[in-house]
Amino acid sequence: MTTILLAIVIGMAFGAVLDRIGASDPSIIGWMLSLKALGLAKTILLAIGVGSVLMFAGQMIGLVDVGHMSVKAAYIGVFIGGVMLGAGWALAGFCPGTGVVAAASGRHDALFFIAGGLLGAAAYMVTYPAWVASGLLENIAGGKTTLGMVPGADYPGLTGLPGDLLGIVLGLGFVAVAFALPERLLGAPQGQRHPAE
Amino acid sequence: MPLNWKTGGLLLGLVFFAAVLLVKPIGVSTQFVILDAIIGDAVNPGLITETEEGYTSTNAYLAKSGGKYAGNAANPLNYSFVFVLAMAAGGFLSAMTRGGIPKPDRRVPALWRANFGDSPLRRHAAAFLGGFIVLYGARLAGGCTSGHMMSGMMQTAVSGYIFALGAFGAAVPVALMLYRKEG
Structure with a gap:
C-alpha cells in the first residue's frame, strides 16, 4: 500500500512539474530541438545535475540505498531506438511521459500520440523475436555498466574511477552546462518565444 | 509561461x-x-x-x-x-x-500552426505517426526520455549516454527541417 501511495505522490509531482516547465508543450519542445529556445534544455540539464549530485551524495552519507539504482543495459538497439525516439519526438513534440501529461491537460493531439504509441509498442512486442535474432540486443560495453565503479552496486564500471565521486563531478558538470548554455542559438532575438501562453 | x-x-x-x-x-x-x-x-x-x-x-x-x-x-x-x-x-x-491550455493550442500547437497551418487532421496524423515511432523506438532501446536519458544519465549509466546521443542526433536535424518558422 505504501508503494502505491508513493506512486501517486511522486507520479503527480512529476506530471505537475513536466506541465509547469513546458515539457508537455509541443511548441516548446520544437523550439528547443530546433535550437531556437533552449530554456527547457537548461531546465533538464539542471535537473539531471541536481538529481545526480543529491543521489550520489546521499549514497555516500548512507541516506540513499544504492540498491535503488536501476541501470539499463547498453546494446546497439539502444542507439537505434534512441534515433527513432528522437525523430518521433521532434515530429510529434511528445515523448511517452509528456504525451500522457499533455493528453491529461487537454491537448487533443496528445490523444493521437498515445494511440500511435500503443500501436508502436504493440508492433515492437510482435517483432521482438526478430530483434533478438538480429543480435542487436546483445550487451555491449559490459551491459548494465556505469561510467565509474559505484561502491556497493553490482554494476560493472566502464572505468575504475570511484562511481559516486564521478557522479557528483558529472552532476556538477551538468549544472555548469545548464548555466553556460545560452537561451537560444539560432534565429531571431528573444521576446516572442511563448506567443500562445 | x-x-x-x-x-x-x-x-x-x-x-x-x-x-x-x-x-x-x-x-x-x-x-x-x-x-x-x-x-x-x-x-x-x-x-x-x-x-x-x-x-x-x-x-x-x-x-x-x-x-x-x-x-x-x-x-x-x-x-x-x-x-x-x-x-x-x-x-x-x-x-x-x-x-x-489555451483553446487554439489544445487544437493545434502554436509552432505547428506557424509551420503547417491549423488543420487538426494533419496535426493528429503527425502526432499518431510520431507516437508510433517514439514508442517502437523506446521499447527497442529499453527506455525513453525519462528512463534512459534523465534517470540513466543521472546514474552515470553508459546506456543513458548512448541513448541521448541517438535521440538528440536525430531530434535536432528533424526539428531543424520541420520548424523553419518560429511561430
Whole structure:
C-alpha cells in the first residue's frame, strides 16, 4: 500500500512539474530541438545535475540505498531506438511521459500520440523475436555498466574511477552546462518565444 | 509561461531524487506495453497465463525476464503503472490551476500552426505517426526520455549516454527541417 501511495505522490509531482516547465508543450519542445529556445534544455540539464549530485551524495552519507539504482543495459538497439525516439519526438513534440501529461491537460493531439504509441509498442512486442535474432540486443560495453565503479552496486564500471565521486563531478558538470548554455542559438532575438501562453 | 529554468530544473531534479531515494528511478514507456497487454488479454484471454512461479505469455516480449511484464499486466495496481496514471492526474491539476491550455493550442500547437497551418487532421496524423515511432523506438532501446536519458544519465549509466546521443542526433536535424518558422 505504501508503494502505491508513493506512486501517486511522486507520479503527480512529476506530471505537475513536466506541465509547469513546458515539457508537455509541443511548441516548446520544437523550439528547443530546433535550437531556437533552449530554456527547457537548461531546465533538464539542471535537473539531471541536481538529481545526480543529491543521489550520489546521499549514497555516500548512507541516506540513499544504492540498491535503488536501476541501470539499463547498453546494446546497439539502444542507439537505434534512441534515433527513432528522437525523430518521433521532434515530429510529434511528445515523448511517452509528456504525451500522457499533455493528453491529461487537454491537448487533443496528445490523444493521437498515445494511440500511435500503443500501436508502436504493440508492433515492437510482435517483432521482438526478430530483434533478438538480429543480435542487436546483445550487451555491449559490459551491459548494465556505469561510467565509474559505484561502491556497493553490482554494476560493472566502464572505468575504475570511484562511481559516486564521478557522479557528483558529472552532476556538477551538468549544472555548469545548464548555466553556460545560452537561451537560444539560432534565429531571431528573444521576446516572442511563448506567443500562445 | 513556463517556470524559470532554475526553479523548474531544481523542482524536476528534486522529483527525480525523491523517486530514487524512496523507490526507484522514474520510467514511463514500459507502461505502454503493460496497457497493450491488459487490452490484449481482455480481447484474447489466452495472452497472459498464470504459472506456478508467476506469469507468462504467448508473446515472447511479455514472457521475457521471467514473465515480469505479463505479471505487471495481470496486476496493474503496481507502482510503475499507478505512477503513470498519477502523472496524468498531476498534469491535469497543474494545467487547470494555471488556467488551462489555451483553446487554439489544445487544437493545434502554436509552432505547428506557424509551420503547417491549423488543420487538426494533419496535426493528429503527425502526432499518431510520431507516437508510433517514439514508442517502437523506446521499447527497442529499453527506455525513453525519462528512463534512459534523465534517470540513466543521472546514474552515470553508459546506456543513458548512448541513448541521448541517438535521440538528440536525430531530434535536432528533424526539428531543424520541420520548424523553419518560429511561430
